Amino acid sequence: MSVAYMTHPLIKHKITMLRKETTGTNEFRKIVEEIAILMGYEALSDLPTRDVLVKSPIEESMQPEIDGKKLAVVPILRAGLGMVNGILALVPSAKVGHIGLYRDPETHEPHEYYCKLPENIDERTIVVVDPMLATGGSAVAAVDFIKQKGGRKIKFMSIIAAPEGVSALMKAHPDIQLYVGNLDRQLNENAYICPGLGDAGDRIFGTQ
């Protein structure tokens, strides 16, 4: 598995804004979307293109366009929803799948409650989005589901990751590409990322 750690100062600045406990729901949601655009720009740099005939006011020529019909964005509910519009801003024709997972508060094990993926998933580049990669349990389970349904070309984008989550995902799925906005220090005893930003789902949706 390849892991790309983001270095762009705009991404770092926006992640710092997310961390602040004074950042409210509305602002938090907007910044998550902005980071998804910036990370998506990087993660989609190898998207396949096809040549199409274009007539400019001067002449006709063959020019590249994104083979957008081949892209699927798959958020891990709930928090991953916050990143979807960022990817759609870059590739509006992408299809969107959903995987519903929540972590058991005691065991920290992921539990599935929903899975719906676009058709022809085996032919698509799939971008799985979830702002937080903590133990890696949710990410590993999500990629397991996608592979069971035939998905093969998988990219995973997380805004903040713990070293434990990166290791777990690399071990379980060495064939995927991982994009990380910032690698934080460690997990605490409740499997929250330190320093992290708290519970991303709660901060995006204003729940407790």
Ligand SMILES: O=P(O)(O)OC[C@H]1O[C@H](OP(=O)(O)OP(=O)(O)O)[C@H](O)[C@@H]1O
């Ligand atoms: O790497 P892990 O240890 O599995 O933790 C990461 C998961 O935890 C959070 O979801 P949560 O269970 O809080 O659900 P939510 O998005 O509905 O709040 C987060 O959005 C990830 O999906």
Ligand SMILES: O=c1cc[nH]c(=O)[nH]1
């Ligand atoms: O720190 C963490 C860990 C898991 N999920 C979150 O939303 N935050």
Ligand SMILES: [Mg+2]
């Ligand atoms: Mg949550």
